[in-house]
Amino acid sequence: MVANVKTALREFIKQETSAGIVLFLAAVAAMIAVNSALNPAYLAFVNIPVEIQFGALEIAKPLSLWINDGLMAIFFFLVGLEVKREIVEGQLSTLQQASLPVVAALGGMAIPAAIFVWINMGSPENLNGWAIPAATDIAFALGVLALLGKHAPLSLKILLLAIAIIDDIGAIIIIALFYTADVSATSLMLAGVGTVALIAMNRLGVVRVAPYILVGTFLWICVLKSGVHATLAGVIAALAIPLSAKDGSSPLKHLEHILHPWTAFLVLPIFAFANAGVSLAGIQVSDLMAPLAFGIAAGLVVGKQIGVFGFMLLAAKTGLVQRPEGVSWMQLYGLACLTGIGFTMSLFIGNLAFVDPAQIETVKLGVISGSLVSGVLGYCLLRFAPSPERKAQRHRRPN
16 A cells, blocks of 8 residues: 555656646645635744744745745755756757747746836836746746647757756846845855866766765855845855766756756745735735736736747747747747746745735736746647647648
């Protein structure tokens, strides 16, 4: 019995849809908790004070901020590993391979941000949230794509993964440049020392993971205290991990393999549970039409479609990129809709953009509604979109 349960659990974790399912359930659990008798317990949980102190060094935050600053650093560490691998030997390693996802991702960040700013021009207090609809949730988007089975060709999944990785790079740059508080020069100098140490270990051929984790933790503390968002330390540490060792092993791929299930099934669901709770008490249709919520939802639903698909179509018609083989334009349009599932990353940026609880609640409303519409629309389009491969099979059938 126990063995059967363990086998079933391993098989569930291997399924590409599983991470998206767990993430969805965590978000639903948060919604139920906030809108039921569990509300006081939920709020008490996310606001549990957690303090760590070593002599003069003290880090004291509520649990929700430990999740956003600490656990999400692990997620960004994994993102950094994936980015390095893809740039060195993956889908972003050559100009020809990278051109289409780069064009799509740039459009998918610029147009949603522009739509948000346009809608919120009359509400300057909301403009700091311009980057919220520019994000894509890779776990949710890939989960929806996996649900489609044979209706979604492998080349479509590879393209979505590449777009999401470039989108993550953009999010990292945006966080570093636009969502940084007052900077501590001393902490930044110490963070620089940690970064130099990581680079030195890489150059000296250090392949054991433990020293990188130790220095990476020091770097995280320094970045946290500097005023720059602490999750960036995860990306810096990841880029220092060697892709290959002299014995043929790959410390980077080994770490990626270990961290992926922990991130997909623990880190992101915990983040979703701590951040997706939206109180529905008194919410009316007019609340969805408020500039902040509407700007986010419109950016995710309309902006991603125009940005991702429009830029791909324009670049292909001008000869800058080529459409992937075996993929129709309708399938690419469905893919563009799926990139409008912002969820985790959009909520994350929303928490950086605003401190007013009312604005954060409105952000959640816009992100969840926009992501839901994008996911359903993308699934339906891809489920029924004609495929060049299926057309060819029909033509080959004997009369």
